Amino acid sequence: MSRIRRIGILTGGGDCPGLNAVIRAVAKSAFNLGWEVLGIHNGFEGLLRTRLVRKLKPENVRGILNMGGTILGANSRVNPFEVVCGKGTSMTIEDYSDEALANFKKLGLDAVIAIGGDGTLKIAQQFYEKGMPLVGVPKTIDNDLSATVMTFGYDTAVNTATDAIDKLHPTAESHRRAMVVEVMGRYAGWIALNSGVAGGADVILIPEIPFDIDVVCEKVRSRDREGAGFSIIVVAEGAKPTGGETLTKGPKEPGREARLGGIGDWVATEINARTGKETRALVLGHLQRGGYPTTFDRLLGTRFGAAAIRLIQNKKFGQMVCLIPPEIKSVPIKEAVSKMKLVPVTSDVIAAARALGICFGDGAKSKECV
Helix, strand or coil, X not given: CCCCCEEEEEEECCCCCCHHHHHHHHHHHHHHXXXXXXXXXXXXXXXXXXXXXXXECHHHXXXXXXXXCCCCXXXXXXXXXXXXXXXXXXXXXXXXXXXXXXXXXXXXXXXXXEEEXXXXXXXXXXXXXXXXXXXXXXXXXXCCXXXXXXXXXXXXXXXXXXXXXXXXXXXXXXXXXXXXXXXXXXXXXXXXXXXXXXXXXXXXXXXXCCECXXXXXXXXXXXXXXXXXXXXXXXXXXXXXXXXXXXECCCCCCCCCCCECCHHHHHHHHHHHHHCCCEXXXXXXXXXXXXXXXXXHHHHHHHHHHHHHHHHHCCCCCEEEEEECCEEEEEEHHHHXXXXXXXXXXXXXXXXXXXXXXXXXXXXXXXXXX
């Protein structure tokens, strides 16, 4: 392969704090090597519609280090390998990956940096297998990629959730209510677990531990008997009762995962109905994706971006940068997306939480919940 002259960068999936720090690090590192950088807007859609591709200049990345969101736009709907065409009974799924690869060549790109989570990186791996020189940067607010100890955006999300829990404590106590806080976490309960413990929650419900609503209600009753008078329940959006299913909103769209939502309201309704306790639910939702990235996320994003450029310099394509403390290393993208990082039920954080009397709603451990 000839000398690198021009690279592209895209952000797939949802946005999260720290994305602009990665973009800035990539661009500044590339500029210092004399490379051109093309911003591919709206994720992989930009490789299908080249009008969405624009050259990045130093002024484009100036002052964005502390900004939330992404200056390149995010898109979780367009997968060039599975493009939804038509509607209703005439709807088909078409493969436009050859067109995307042809556009990559027409744009004169020597490599692409794809920033995204499990879905984005799986698409990136497919393009790599089709011959596109490509490296990945992990981005998932749920922190559920097994190949890296931490992903940027997660620390900010946990801080946002913890702050919300802190602010709910005085109003819950004043009104003697049970307050249910729903946070992100489709398959992995990292945000719920760590913000719940840090925020002093009484109950934490995560996808890895199916819960018994009766156990949760007994915890609420026990706090009333002890004179506390209020309870804070943190629940991940993917948590589900024993033998039940995760709750979703609306019909599943072709080529996309079902949209989760409603577990917080369900838990609040059940607590109220079964205990008579006045209960309120709060869904943090996209608040966890917004705001200024924490110092940790700015630094991690910057380290990831610079490391991605080093991978391209060394022609190490098909790799994803990852944090293996204290260093930034790399791992094959294929390996990175092969296994999801879930909260181990034997985690010392869970053990510490149980020791403090925090309830996880599992009947087998009900004696620790009262």
